Amino acid sequence: MEPASGVAGFLAQTDGIGRAAIFVLLAMSVASWYLIIAKAIQALVTRRRSARFLDIFWNSASLGAVAAHLEKDHPNEPFSHLAYHGIVAARHHRLHGADKLDQAGSSAEFLTRAMRRVIDEETAHFESGLTVLASVGSTAPFVGLFGTVWGVYHALIAIGVSGQGTLDKIAGPVGEALIMTALGLAVAIPAVLGYNAFVRSNRLTLAKLDSFAHDLFAFLTTGLHVNALVQDPAQVVPLKSATAARGG
Numbered sequence: 414m415e416p417a418s419g420v421a422g423f424l425a426q427t428d429g430i431g432r433a434a435i436f437v438l439l440a441m442s443v444a445s446w447y448l449i450i451a452k453a454i455q456a457l458v459t460r461r462r463s464a465r466f467l468d469i470f471w472n473s474a475s476l477g478a479v480a481a482h483l484e485k486d487h488p489n490e491p492f493s494h495l496a497y498h499g500i501v502a503a504r505h506h507r508l509h510g511a512d513k514l515d516q517a518g519s520s521a522e523f524l525t526r527a528m529r530r531v532i533d534e535e536t537a538h539f540e541s542g543l544t545v546l547a548s549v550g551s552t553a554p555f556v557g558l559f560g561t562v563w564g565v566y567h568a569l570i571a572i573g574v575s576g577q578g579t580l581d582k583i584a585g586p587v588g589e590a591l592i593m594t595a596l597g598l599a600v601a602i603p604a605v606l607g608y609n610a611f612v613r614s615n616r617l618t619l620a621k622l623d624s625f626a627h628d629l630f631a632f633l634t635t636g637l638h639v640n641a642l643v644q645d646p647a648q649v650v651p652l653k654s655a656t657a658a659r660g661g
Contacts, residue, residue, distance in 0.1 A: 434560035441549045441556070444599045448542040449607040456614055462490040463618075467625070476500065476632060491535045491622050495528060496629055502527035503633040519632050528626050535622065539615040543608055550605035556602070557597015563639060564590025 470492070480500050488494040490609045502524050568587055 416509055431563050434556055437556050438596050438600050441553050445549045445604040459490045464491045466493040495531045498531045499528050499629050546604045546608040550601050553601035554597045557594045560593030561590045
């Protein structure tokens with residue numbers, strides 16, 4: 414019966430520390446692939462929901478209609494979340510004024526703080542899990558290298574004890590130990606690629622969200638929009654005309 418080769422051969426010749434290195438790489442791989450798949454699905458669903466909400470927003474007759482839509486269909490993505498809290502903040506300050514320290518200042522200042530909080534929350538939500546991907550991408554090669562060094566050490570100790578230093582006795586164990594370096598790279602590369610892709614996607618989404626926040630802030634601080642939203646939604650200037658004015 415031929416001796417086991419590859420990862421099985423490495424496991425056969427190594428000790429608990431070498432096996433622990435393989436277990437750590439396996440856990441890193443499972444965690445990174447779970448995050449990559451989960452966040453990719455989440456980004457796709459969020460992108461579709463955002464496109465649908467923005468279409469509803471820019472084709473609504475008034476901010477009152479947008480508020481009614483958000484009351485019926487609760488926000489489930491960043492743009493509707495921002496619009497909902499922006500409208501609520503403008504309505505609250507219009508009706509109640511500044512009766513607490515965190516509400517002090519003008520309506521524009523209060524609205525700015527409320528919208529900034531939402532953007533910060535969405536930024537934190539987008540960045541969740543990215544630290545794990547970055548950590549896996551940066552440490553997995555070193556874990557694999559450690560496994561290789563440990564495997565070579567044990568192989569050389571075994572060869573020294575047996576007294577057989579021929580090429581066939583050295584190449585096999587050392588080659589099996591080098592598999593750990595390959596495994597480390599195999600775990601790290603998808604994590605790094607996934608991290609870079611998500612960082613770029615998040616940066617683009619947050620740029621669009623920031624642009625939308627400026628548009629929403631302009632609507633809510635003109636006075637007419639806020640007053641009409643609170644008192645008479647029918648008086649609000651149609652958002653369609655604003656869409657045409659901004660080129661789309």
